[in-house]
Amino acid sequence: MKSAAHRANTGNQARRRGLRQPGLAVLTLLLVTACTPAGNGGGTPTSETGPTASSSAEPSAEPSAEPSATPTAGDALPWGPSTQNYDDAVAAVTAMSAEERAGQVIVGFYAGTDPAGQEQAIRDLHLAGSIVMGDNVPLSANGAADPVAMAAVTGGLAAAVAEDGRTWPAVISVDQEGGQVARLGAPLTAWPTPMTYGAAGDPALVETSMAAMNSELAGLGFTMNHAPSVDVTTGANDPTIGARAYSDDPALVGELAPAAVTGMLEAGVLPSVKHFPGHGSVPADSHLELPVQTATLEELQTRDWAPFKAAVDAGVPVMMMGHLAVEALDPGVPSSVSAPNYEALRGLGFDGVVVTDALNMAAVEQLYPGGQAAPRALAAGADLLLMPTDAYAAHAGIVAAVEDGSLPDERLIEAATRVVTLMLWQADLATDAVTAAPGEQTGASAAASAAAVTVLTAQCEGDLLKGTASLVGGTETDRQRFTDEAGERGVTVGPGGTTVSLVGAGGGAAPAEIAVALDAPWWLEAVDAPVKVAAYGNTPGAFAAVLDVLTGDATAPGRLPVEAAGFAAGTGC
Numbered sequence: 001m002k003s004a005a006h007r008a009n010t011g012n013q014a015r016r017r018g019l020r021q022p023g024l025a026v027l028t029l030l031l032v033t034a035c036t037p038a039g040n041g042g043g044t045p046t047s048e049t050g051p052t053a054s055s056s057a058e059p060s061a062e063p064s065a066e067p068s069a070t071p072t073a074g075d076a077l078p079w080g081p082s083t084q085n086y087d088d089a090v091a092a093v094t095a096m097s098a099e100e101r102a103g104q105v106i107v108g109f110y111a112g113t114d115p116a117g118q119e120q121a122i123r124d125l126h127l128a129g130s131i132v133m134g135d136n137v138p139l140s141a142n143g144a145a146d147p148v149a150m151a152a153v154t155g156g157l158a159a160a161v162a163e164d165g166r167t168w169p170a171v172i173s174v175d176q177e178g179g180q181v182a183r184l185g186a187p188l189t190a191w192p193t194p195m196t197y198g199a200a201g202d203p204a205l206v207e208t209s210m211a212a213m214n215s216e217l218a219g220l221g222f223t224m225n226h227a228p229s230v231d232v233t234t235g236a237n238d239p240t241i242g243a244r245a246y247s248d249d250p251a252l253v254g255e256l257a258p259a260a261v262t263g264m265l266e267a268g269v270l271p272s273v274k275h276f277p278g279h280g281s282v283p284a285d286s287h288l289e290l291p292v293q294t295a296t297l298e299e300l301q302t303r304d305w306a307p308f309k310a311a312v313d314a315g316v317p318v319m320m321m322g323h324l325a326v327e328a329l330d331p332g333v334p335s336s337v338s339a340p341n342y343e344a345l346r347g348l349g350f351d352g353v354v355v356t357d358a359l360n361m362a363a364v365e366q367l368y369p370g371g372q373a374a375p376r377a378l379a380a381g382a383d384l385l386l387m388p389t390d391a392y393a394a395h396a397g398i399v400a401a402v403e404d405g406s407l408p409d410e411r412l413i414e415a416a417t418r419v420v421t422l423m424l425w426q427a428d429l430a431t432d433a434v435t436a437a438p439g440e441q442t443g444a445s446a447a448a449s450a451a452a453v454t455v456l457t458a459q460c461e462g463d464l465l466k467g468t469a470s471l472v473g474g475t476e477t478d479r480q481r482f483t484d485e486a487g488e489r490g491v492t493v494g495p496g497g498t499t500v501s502l503v504g505a506g507g508g509a510a511p512a513e514i515a516v517a518l519d520a521p522w523w524l525e526a527v528d529a530p531v532k533v534a535a536y537g538n539t540p541g542a543f544a545a546v547l548d549v550l551t552g553d554a555t556a557p558g559r560l561p562v563e564a565a566g567f568a569a570g571t572g573c
Helices: 004-009 083-094 098-104 116-125 147-163 195-200 203-219 250-266 297-304 306-313 339-347 373-380 391-404 409-431 442-452 476-488 521-526 540-550
Strands: 106-108 129-132 171-174 176-178 273-276 318-321 353-356 468-473 499-503 514-517 531-534
Touching (some): 083 409, 098 106, 098 116, 106 116, 106 391, 116 147, 116 391, 129 147, 195 250, 195 442, 203 250, 250 297, 273 306, 297 306, 318 339, 339 373, 353 409, 373 391, 373 409, 442 540, 476 499, 514 521, 521 531, 531 540
Parallel strands (some): 129 171, 273 318, 468 499, 499 514, 514 531
């Protein structure tokens, strides 16, 4: 791996590796006609606890034993890996037992900071690897993440995979989007919400920011980051995605998504573009229940699927399948176990790895408990199963399904071959990867916020604070960060100053002379303030950008990327 100091020589690496750059206009999508396959569920033969739907069974056509787009000698696969990666994967998977193949398509999880049990599960079940969640991150005495201990954890998980005889890297993944979804905190660089990039509207900024963010993850041993979210948000009625989305404009999201993928690959970290078939337009949270998508296929094409199509056209290697019941495709059935939903994704031209969203989420676990979802998801078209509630039960269910014929062995071989191909390619990427020490990229994070801060109410110049500020709302951390940045600019924070309301996710702030949204800008709607500013984050860099604008030292360059608080998308100075 290379350090961030070598970054100047790596700007076009991902493009040289085969990531294609689409035009800025999102292509008109062809209607994806969902064929209802025959079958009885594709899972274990026990009684079902969820809805019975023939369309959620085995894929409508018998899958081949190899990935659908068999490469020609000398070519790269459309989704990135080389033909040599593919050939080596075919040989490796052919030599595996059913038990080994079943493990190679599972990414497990564990509780607490001791990974010993997870390392044993990797050896016992031949797992592809493990995700690291917030409760797995070892902490220093001061409560911050301990990078040395974190690297030891990822190293131990990787070693467990290697001890199982595999010559390709482990899937060591994490959810690190920026904003509220960040499993690893300080001393790693804090990043603003992804909506920041929609406000800035600059694909080059997205690319450099994602390369910088993921360079710190690569330095700690991570090989996959479940980002970016390319869901198109529908605003305040979207309870799950919100400021995790770039915009409510499918064309803008489709323009920025490929740049994010390019940046992540520069760092040698595999992206996981999510959450197909689009989580930003449903009024429920799949962590808690099964959301129902009532849009027509035409609406899904033009809104929700357009950014995924742009990512496919750019050569994205991994897509995440969410847990949504899409009435136009497979009513009542979570998309993660639904063949028509996988067919719709493949219909966009995607030949890479499809990873499920976490299988322990209520949307699927309540319907298919006890490992039932794992073989169903594979039979439907998944390649990699993320976080089954019980990895041992999931593994046993997959093996049993192969033995009883409800999961064709060819389908399991196809999935395992894609995963091994992907990870062999990741090893190649890592040789040129740009890595950085924790906290090294704070300047890049600040630059993103400075390019995005937006004034909604047209006060585009001059000193709006007049040297004083009195804060209402926000968390203790928010207020301290504002105070620190204000002090550096000679602004006194205390009673009697210009009132500034700090508005976090959920809103609820008090009236003030100035309101600053630290998350999605629609939370400003309920705040009575003549000056409204969207910061899209609560990082030190976001507060620095806000203070520069409020003191008149800078003009806010951002444009509102969503319709919010009574203001049209595109509003700004």
